[in-house]
């Protein structure tokens with residue numbers, strides 16, 4: 001069964017166009033389409049990486065899974081439940097690590113976790129959960145208001161794990177963690193998947209996602225622009241190259257973009273950087289030269305996963321060379 005199913009989901013903020021003119025408070029400029037016609041499925045037991053640059057719509061999507069935000073159109077199902085009509089059932093079976101979790105200053109770490117355990121009606125041992133995320137007994141007895149950022153993040157993860165949820169939603173889980181903490185978090189994600197939980201993991205840090213996820217979805221400006229297993233993305237990479245060209249004169253970037261097999265064209269300093277299929281390299285050089293510029297020199301390397309992510313998510317706007 002699918003753990004998460006989105007079908008044609010759009011979310012517009014600030015859109016009160018259905019409201020009487022006299023009551024409208026927003027102008028057209030206030031309307032933001034955070035997510036546009038988004039459809040995807042995450043299967044039970046999968047670790048799904050939800051990638052995208054800042055403002056791509058990741059948190060909005062997560063908030064719709066939990067019914068904190070309602071879609072303007074489309075349907076959202078979580079663990080077989082309608083996310084709007086059965087949000088209580090969804091939340092009971094879901095552990096959430098929200099982005100930038102704010103602790104309750106006056107409660108101790110243990111009290112936070114006890115609260116999470118109670119709300120999940122579970123009989124978990126709070127100290128066990130705290131030690132799983134690397135917080136000691138002494139830490140557990142301290143008020144969380146004095147915690148460091150990384151400690152607060154660990155505490156939030158312990159709370160998300162309470163009650164062995166069927167679905168874990170982790171929004172930027174490694175933010176604030178040191179490298180050891182980030183690795184421990186990844187180990188926990190894998191252990192949770194091994195016990196059968198589904199993990200939905202949002203991040204703009206590709207390395208984190210790469211290390212734990214079976215499949216990724218890449219969001220850009222509210223639209224899903226790629227959804228694939230990491231292996232397929234890697235296969236794709238093998239046939240991709242990045243060309244760095246030293247160009248004299250002004251190359252027509254649109255002509256280069258139009259070459260079949262080219263996925264992105266941009267300036268990096270004074271170098272023209274073109275991501276393309278390996279067998280399109282000659283056509284790229286020809287396109288640059290026939291647009292009136294001269295290729296003085298070039299180098300080529302195979303694309304890293306990072307390059308692909310950037311190629312998918314970066315804006316194609318022409319940048320003026322420095």
Ligand SMILES: Nc1ncnc2c1ncn2[C@@H]1O[C@H](COP(=O)(O)OP(=O)(O)OP(=O)(O)O)[C@@H](O)[C@H]1O
Nearest residue numbers: 013032034052053054055056057058059060061204
């Ligand atoms: N409550 C809101 N009111 C108006 N606009 C909003 C609201 N929440 C989000 N947005 C807008 O929706 C878009 C997507 O935001 P969202 O927070 O979902 O992105 P994100 O991918 O989680 O970004 P980040 O990686 O920076 O957390 C942004 O343009 C944002 O300004």
